[in-house]
Amino acid sequence: MKILIISQYFWPESFKINDICLGLQEKGHDVSILTGIPNYPKGEFFEGYNFGSKDEMWNGMKIYRAKLLPRGKGGISLFLNYFSFVFFAWLKIYRIKEKFDRILVYEPSPVTVGIPAINASRKFNAPYYFWVQDLWPESLQSAGGINNKFVLSVFDKITKLIYKKSEKVLVQSEGFKEYILKQGISAEKIIFYPNTTEDFYKKEEKISKIESLLPTGFKIMFAGNLGEAQSLNTLIEAAEILNKKSIDLKWIFLGDGRNREFLQNLIKEKNLEKNVFLLGSFPATEMPHFFASADALILSLKSDKIFALTIPSKLQSYLACGKPILASLNGEGAKIVNQSNSGFSSPAEDANVLAENVEKLYRLSPDERQKMGENAIDYFKNNFDRKTLLEKLEQILNFK
Template sequence: MTQALPGVWFAKKRNIPCYLYVQDLWPENVEIITGITNKTIIGSIGKMVDYIYKRCTKIYTTSNSFKESIEKRGVPSDKVEYWPQYAEDFYIPIEKTTIDEIPDDGVFNIIFAGNIGNAQGLDILPKTAVLLKKSNLKRNIRFNIIGDGRYKDTLVNLVNSANLSDMFNFIPKQPATRIPQFMAANDAAFLCLTDSPLFAMTIPAKLQSYMACGIPIIASADGETNRILEESNAGVSSPAGDAQRLSEIIIDLSLKTQEELTKLGFNARDYYDNNFNKNELLNRMDHHFGLNPIMEEKYHV
């Protein structure tokens, strides 16, 4: 949030509009991620945030819940607008395929791609895998974890100590442009967030990327993410932190036919096109910035 201060000061000096895009709520995010609870520190950050909000011409947010939270800080509702994130153009549906990194052995493959950090709540996966092993599965399940992060070593150790290595496939970080190929080699994509009021208000950018690739989604999350999955009928969701319920929905999804899985993937892409379309979102922003028709034609927006 501190990076907004130079913008606010420069806008005032030049007497020009100042626009802010909020992807993380402060001071809430600082408190949860860092563990800082000192009222003096959090209160000071809150005052800085209010200072910035007050001096911005327009504030855009990545979720409706963020919009509501900012309005509760005394910001007029007409000053705040929901403008979600979109996925880059290379995130597209690809026909079912096989790749070297993921064995083609009839297992129900679930992909997680991205940062492996504390906020992702991936500690739920070893717990869920233990429950799945006890369930006499009709179809084996594998979690393909692609990426890196501060929590990765801990996650690998949890998997190994619980003798779950046969259910996990850790793959090094890949170029973003390869991720759609990995999606096409999996049956479903997984995302999760820790159990927190802040993360319940968050729409992780991973959700848009998954939807753009047209793959069924499994989520361990509350709030906005759960709402979108229910609206789109693009997958299944369980409450954040609930390993038992997560294991149950994974089993249910693994038993669906390929036709049913394809339908869920189609729903995901359809919802993406109607709600997170890049061109439409950029056109909306151009309108707010007052881009004239000549420039619109020149830049094909």
Template sequence: MERKSQIPRKTHILVISQYFYPETFRINDMASEWVKRGYKVTVLTGIPNYPMGKFFEGYGYRSRRKERWNGMEIIRIPLIPRGNSSVGMVANYLSFAVSGFIWKAMTDIRADLVFTFEVSPMTQALIGCWYKKKYHVPHYLYVTDLWPENVESVTGIHSKAVIYPIQKMVDYVYKNCDRIFTCSQSFIEPISQRGISKARIEFWPQYAEDFYRPVKKEDSLEKPKDEVLNLVFAGSVGYAQGLGILVEAAKILKSENRRVCFHIIGDGRYLPKLQESIKANNLEDSFNLIPRKPAEEIPKYLAWADALLITLSKSDVFSITIPAKTQSCMACGKPILVSADGEVQEIIREADAGLCSDAEDVCGFVDNIKSFMELSTDRRNELASNALHYSETHFNKERLLGRLDEIFKIGA
């Protein structure tokens, strides 16, 4: 009797991420790539509400709680939308973790491994720990926001009554991970200081999705202002981004009759305050605010930029953070102006891809804008080329995903 050949079972990855499609985060592409590489992928996420703090149209407690997208199953557990207040954000964080605990207790989904994509909050990683303990599978954590440091920096809260429980939660999470990946080299030391062996921690930088690539100016979706230096910021318009420096810089540049326009693509909790500040200082001619666009369209909006902007607020934790937009900007092959501290400056300087000033240093930022205005076309093109080359060399998508394949296979 002829024996039927057995089809090998796909490795099943359970992705835990409080944010997922249609919210714009890099885990969307990672999960899609895992499907292409032959994995079975299930995503446990929340009801989309980031960054504006309200549920996306068509989503809610009773609608689209389960979806199929790009070959994977998406399960959306209830959470409280984050709104625009600190109380709402805390409720949002805790509600996802509580829903995750209930889901873990009731689910019969049997994955081979868990991958938690940690963009704040760290509380979402608890679900991965609980699932690991229930089904005895490896748990991998990707840290892009360092806790409790990020909490202290963003909220300004340093009370031991608040921070100590968070520290204990973080310690529990780290100890219940088989391997911890970090988006920044500088995260390794503070994580190891929490009693985690450096052998279990690995730097794994983010990469840019394939649609981030150089686009010709004639193919752009926005026409630049003529005879003006066009500087573009694309991404979340939050308090962490330190975008107030653009208003201060615009005031100085306008007083000196320098023609510069700051184009901001996106939305977020800081946007209303930014709009008020622009109006209060009569800077409408110096700004072009563009609503949030699909990530796939962003390169066509960046095409007409003279330079791209990476900004962050001043903070110890932000100084050891590499913003995700760093890889996106570099992959688009554009010169970059940085107003941020630490590791992102080191990358741009090492790549010779732009000009850098410290976070919230208005004078330094303005001086760099003036210096950039004086650069020759050849030098600007050189900076752009350097950015693209560095991206292809240091943030190579295939190499980075291949490394995760190796780890998943050995279960280390």
């Protein structure tokens, strides 16, 4: 079958949809991708790309590049980024000569990625399936800080239109269902379809190349976007609390984002340069080797309704790598950590309870921490296995 994936983000940007495309191709489907010009997360075009970048091939798949304006530092630049993709992707569809049987839309913010899908569905006479990663307009309000009732109303109408014209609405978290039902979408149309993670996320052994980059001591590792939504100041506050207790902890941040400079300043302000390390970005394929050198993996989100409903996609990657997990968040993500017995969770933005959990984990025996890691792998295999979820996606798209 011929499948068109529509996603504003795609390789060489690091998003889970990259692996879903590879997985569908592995299962014998002919996959093409309509996407933008890579500029996430730094807000600048990747090296080798510009506003006029052409279509290209990746692992035997055709990538159609629609023009867009880069994200910049946020604000008005971000909105221009969103709407420029909608405009140019809509036009790009008319230049695509292929025919498609199905269309899969991948939607981390913004929801507007669904607008070109409406056009593609009409042109190719193919149904589109909308995979919701972020709830809109809730995400616009919670993560974007937009409270204008007119703006929120407009995006609510756009979201409902996109959902209603889709064949099915896939949700990455069970917690999304109630919100979407309240937007007038029928229960029969909504399918729980969680994220899996790439095959290379698995338990690895320590390697000297990675070890040489890391400080000595009990290592707590965060990997991913250094953004506002992650409430990373909560982690720094917990680090400060534990530093005063003279516990030899090393907090290691892998990744980049708009809050990197803020973090650097906060670390300096709290005199934590010997405890907290911002190592920058590394290829996703290297993450399991970094995780192998960690004593615990940590994830965090702000205290907000939408984040409580979300399963952070990095959680699946953490589980697959078999390390104890510290979760500073509410809702669905915390529930998974607790159900899996893979670590400890604390309420979002509560640095004191997080610090207590870190110390509790630190004082466990190596065997107890190893058991948590084993529990993590078991839970991943039972709930987020890549092969199983790819087969489920085929069933949703009516290929089986």
